[in-house]
Amino acid sequence: MRYNVYLAETGDAKGGGRYIEEPAQVENIVFQTRAGPLDAFEDALALAMTAAFDAGAFEFSELVTSLNAAGSLDRDGAAWTEATLDAELDRLGQALFQTIPAAGEIAA
Template sequence: MDQYLNIRQSRDGEPNPYEIRLAGAVEEVFGAGAHDLAGLVAGLNDRGLFAPDGAAWTEQTFTAEMQRLGA
């Protein structure tokens, strides 16, 4: 029996390219030293990874997107 959780165990399918890119950028921003939501949002915007509507992320829009994605 595998003792580790499947990272996608609550998903209905594989992540789409947008979700993969967003996840990679989030890991990159945290890996660069961000430790809070404000730092994460700033890091995503600095990397040019914007919200689905093309606007810069805010703490509110990022939180709403995570809720939409079920994260």
């Protein structure tokens, strides 16, 4: 299974308004709390990053260099920079940890 199909995007949530439900009411699969599978870009980036780490790129600048050397491109089809990789990783992180308003709250 590539993502948690049991993960609802609404309702009461544990963990401060995150998209993870009450543990007693749903099957939460460890490390699979995405609401959907990776898209083709995200999958390719994950594979390229894994290869970069396997090759010993641990500093952020080394990661960017390794991604570019492997031919990985950002969403706009350009070579990665530290700024574009940072922005993409931030976007992906935000997607995982979106908050939902508590019952009765109005989203800003």
